[in-house]
Amino acid sequence: MTLITGAAGYIGSHVAKQLLEQDKDIVVVDNLSTGFQSTIDTLQKIKKFDFVKLDLKEFDKVAELFETYEIDTIMHFAAFSQVGESMQNPMKYYMNNTVNTTNLVKCASSYGVKKFIFSSTAATYGEPTLNDAQQTITEEFDTKPINPYGQSKLMSEQVIKDEAKVKKDFKYCIFRYFNVAGADIHYEGEKLAPRVGESHDPETHLIPLVVKTALQKREAITIFGEDYNTHDGTCIRDYIHVDDLADAHIKAIEYLDKNQSDTFNCGYGHGYSVKEIIKSVKETTKHEFKVIKGDRREGDPSILVSDNGKIIQKMKWKPKYNNLELIVKSAYEWEKKL
């Protein structure tokens, strides 16, 4: 059975959805701090599973889970992930992301869990140095996080790797996500009708923010800096559809049966600028809205795009939704439902 932490949240719910659709047995743990009971209820309609409302900081209760359930795989999404907040309140991040992950790894290892699949982030790379010859980030790049969020994840990666060095039957797959976007590709008849999607408070991710602006839930969208060294002066990011990312997690389960532990970037290997995203949202939603010029923000690298050759070659991962219009459309249909 697979234990999923954080499945009431954005990415975890998409992975849970895919596992349930494949009739797999899961148990979900979430404290609903940033996730939603309604997401759990939606997932229960696909296939019934046990939901344990629990905070991972309750170490005794976490250990009890391993007494109750035969867990062979853990997919660990539960974490806080607001970069700005992590700079204001680093302890919140080190406690939830690093300390609670350390305890989960300790339990997993002592109860004989075989596979640990971990949500890491491109924020572990910090502000990578790129040049004309090297415009994408490989897993070999130096990891130099520039905020406590990225650091809390990098420290968790190290904990997982160190334990795997001494416990030979404990394998891990670390995924460093680039910018995750879009919502459940699910159709009702001809109509795209996502059952789960992205909902953060406050929302800091560009695509949901622009989509909210298109729906007049916000007055305007601000572009932070138009003088970056990119083709249109705005920052470039690699947006990966959440269902493709979820699929990589499912692939990782079988991958670890036959292969060694490893770390993979998750992205499409090409990026879009802030202005291109805004244009795509305007075209897809057919709504006009106000765009404001703002100053650069500290710690925003001009380009963050993955080199995804490793996951494609080694894991045979084949993205299906590498299509900005579909990413935006699914985010828009989800946002309309909220």
Ligand SMILES: NC(=O)c1ccc[n+]([C@@H]2O[C@H](COP(=O)([O-])OP(=O)(O)OC[C@H]3O[C@@H](n4cnc5c(N)ncnc54)[C@H](O)[C@@H]3O)[C@@H](O)[C@H]2O)c1
């Ligand atoms: N969204 C992105 O673009 C992105 C990018 C890189 C990495 N990540 C990582 O992916 C993971 C999932 O991100 P998300 O966007 O789905 O976030 P999310 O906030 O939507 O989901 C996180 C879930 O974890 C739960 N949770 C948090 N702390 C908990 C605790 N102590 N005990 C139990 N449950 C707890 C929350 O209630 C929530 O349901 C996180 O680890 C995040 O750092 C996300």
